Amino acid sequence: METTTTAPVTTTAAGLRYGLLTGFVSIIFTFILLATGQEGNSGLALIAFIILIAGIVFAHKAFKAGNAGYMSYGQGLGIGVLVGGLNGTLSTVFNYVYRTFIDPDMVARTMDQMRAKLEQAGNMSEAQIEQIVGASMKYSTGAIGLAIGVASGFLLGLVFSLIIAAITKKAEPEFE
Structure with a gap:
């Protein structure tokens, strides 16, 4: 009899x-937010973090299922960083494509909303507001925006994995 x-x-x-x-x-969730005009809703944006956390937890669970129930802290950390990095990369590319080709006016609307919030706060001069809006525009679009988005994905994966891997790890016994 053959054992597999x-x-x-x-x-x-x-x-x-x-x-x-x-x-x-994350792309589907982001598209739903964008299609319904809820991209500025910070409460709903927290769901993106929940999606990432769930992805890391499920990846750890799948890894442990394929490895006799064991996973070291380092393995969990590596898995989580990879999940976060891929999630960040895909989401960033999707946002770039959406803002560039599907809805090019979105960046201007977002900057106008930011300007309005800063003006409403009333604690900055017009020059300071323009400086902040200009810097936000520079760092959220183009190649710099793509690089920041990808790096943020890896960083979030690392931060969440530091905690999640500590909870989900199960070290293999050294002596059996």
């Missing part, structure tokens, strides 16, 4: 699979 054993799941495989899945879920 499955190969252990690698950290890269788990991170890639769940990073892509989480990225696509």
